[in-house]
Amino acid sequence: GAGVSQSPSNKVTEKGKDVELRCDPISGHTALYWYRQSLGQGLEFLIYFQGNSAPDKSGLPSDRFSAERTGGSVSTLTIQRTQQEDSAVYLCASSATGGEDYGYTFGSGTRLTVV
Amino acid sequence: RKEVEQDPGPFNVPEGATVAFNCTYSNSASQSFFWYRQDCRKEPKLLMSVYSSGNEDGRFTAQLNRASQYISLLIRDSKLSDSATYLCVAYNYGQNFVFGPGTRLSVLP
Numbered sequence: 432g433a434g435v436s437q438s439p440s441n442k443v444t445e446k447g448k449d450v451e452l453r454c455d456p457i458s459g460h461t462a463l464y465w466y467r468q469s470l471g472q473g474l475e476f477l478i479y480f481q482g483n484s485a486p487d488k489s490g491l492p493s494d495r496f497s498a499e500r501t502g503g504s505v506s507t508l509t510i511q512r513t514q515q516e517d518s519a520v521y522l523c524a525s526s527a528t529g530g531e532d533y534g535y536t537f538g539s540g541t542r543l544t545v546v
Numbered sequence: 547r548k549e550v551e552q553d554p555g556p557f558n559v560p561e562g563a564t565v566a567f568n569c570t571y572s573n574s575a576s577q578s579f580f581w582y583r584q585d586c587r588k589e590p591k592l593l594m595s596v597y598s599s600g601n602e603d604g605r606f607t608a609q610l611n612r613a614s615q616y617i618s619l620l621i622r623d624s625k626l627s628d629s630a631t632y633l634c635v636a637y638n639y640g641q642n643f644v645f646g647p648g649t650r651l652s653v654l655p
Contacts, residue, residue: 473647537589
């Protein structure tokens with residue numbers, strides 16, 4: 432597609448439920464990143480995929496968080512047993528290389544609310 | 547200490563004013579730098595890359611001082627539409643992008 436697509440755009444879930452957030456990067460982009468942004472806060476790095484390399488998971492806040500990227504394209508971020516502190520906007524970004532030359536493009540995010 | 551730090555703001559300036567944002571980074575190995583703009587409740591969007599020689603894009607000028615590990619963004623002739631949060635970003639080869647906390651700008655009529 433023309434841009435990075437994320438779904439759903441909004442998700443309200445009950446505490447303790449699992450959620451899956453999806454990201455469709457720009458076609459051909461090898462690098463994919465997940466960030467989250469809590470209200471009024473900066474971007475918090477979660478995980479980075481680059482081609483077929485092992486992902487950089489150093490930003491995942493707990494073992495309730497996991498992500499995968501199938502076929503080097505679509506990525507799914509899964510949060511198990513959601514907690515209220517997981518409420519945030521989850522942003523996905525992709526770039527053609529590592530992004531060092533031209534930065535990367537963000538999707539419009541998934542706004543997650545845990546009630 | 548955060549890896550990328552910015553003026554906290556908010557900056558409230560009248561239309562037509564010139565405003566400058568500063569950013570410092572702590573990792574001397576950082577290779578590439580960018581300014582992103584984020585509107586309220588929207589995703590960040592790339593404003594411009596920052597080159598060692600300095601670069602200009604219309605009313606926006608970005609500069610990099612590697613010796614001082616300092617980046618700046620200058621906005622001339624501010625418009626109401628420039629109101630946003632400006633994010634400074636450092637990239638370390640083989641790692642992820644590190645975003646600063648952002649500086650909020652409000653341009654007032």
